[in-house]
Amino acid sequence: MKVGLVAQKDNARAAHLAEKLREMLRERDVTIVVDTATATALGIDGVSPEAMQDCALVVSIGGDGTFLYTARGAGTAPIMGVNLGEVGFLNAVSPDDAVDAVRDEVAHIRETGSPHVREMMRLQASGDDWTLDPGMNEIVVQGPQRGHGAGASFEVRVDGELYTGSQGDGILIATPAGSTAYNLSEGGPFIRPEVDAVVVTEMCASEPMPSLVSAADSTVTVRVDDADSGFVISDGRNQQVIDPPETVTIERADQPVRMAGPPSEFFKALNKLD
Structure with missing residues (x-):
């Protein structure tokens, strides 16, 4: 069995927890790979999250940003999130429970052949001659820049039916995971x-x-x-420049994110937003 560890960059607490998990996993004859930044902090060899796609489990240690970074690289490998951030919608495991949670998940995988997994959808944007990397949180279609007089005209259709058309900064299409992030800051609802x-x-x-x-x-x-x-932006990171007039299509991506371990406590996380 191979387990990947990805810890928040330049976070000594995250690196220390990664080392504790390495020690526990080594005792259980698990092959361990660690992301490059954390490996540097620990003085060992590391790999990119893209090299973790064949892992039975990947553990993301940090905030939601670390989880998104991990998910972009790890593909469909099951990911368990350990929350070192303030809210943690994507990270269900507390630091104090991390060693026990990973140990239990490894034992479950060995016993049953698969982890406890729930799937979260991703969104993918495409144009006539391009396709953007999928986003777990949101896809944003916007004008050249945000601000008064710098937007564009947008016509939005859902399954071919006209929903809205107006001048503005942009259009944001979010998943349930992303409804509590950028979507919320733009006045959108929780899902x-x-x-x-x-x-x-x-x-x-x-x-x-x-x-x-x-x-x-x-x-x-x-x-x-x-x-x-204009720009099409996936999870605030990957972007595609467009040359209006242009039509962008946003659909559910073929591959979901596979989240391992216990589910997050949604309403408890919501209360941390106050």
Whole structure:
């Protein structure tokens, strides 16, 4: 069995916990790989998360940003999140419980051949000649920059039906996991993780519609006009430059994120937002 460890970069507490997990896993004859940044802190050899796609389990130690980084590289490998952040919607395991939780999950995998897993959807954006890497939180389609007079005209259709059309900064399409992140800051609603849906939220629109919650298998198309350029951004990291007029299609990605271990306590995490 091989287990991957990814700890938040430049976080001594995360690196220390990664070392504790390494010690426990070595005692159980588990092959261990550690991400490059953490390996440097520990004085050992490391790999990128992309090299962890064949792991039986990957442990992400940090905040939601670390989990997203891990998920981008680890593909469909099951990921257990250990929360060192303030809220932790994606990380269900506390630092104090991490060693026991990983030990129990490894034992379960050895006994049954698979971890406890629940799937979270990703979204993928595409154009005529490009496809952006999937996003676990959201896809944003926006004009050349945000701010007064710097947006674009957007027409949004859901499964071919017109939802809205107005001038604004952009359009945000979020998963349930992403509903508590960028979507929330733009006035969009919470979606519980077990609800199979997407939410469409306009960003500083001149004539805004309320946010729309639609089925997870919906096809959302965003036509961008009246701008010299624009961007499509996945999880705030991967981006594609577009040349309006252009239509962007957003759909459920083929591969979900596979989350291992206990589920997060959604309402407990919500209370930390106050």
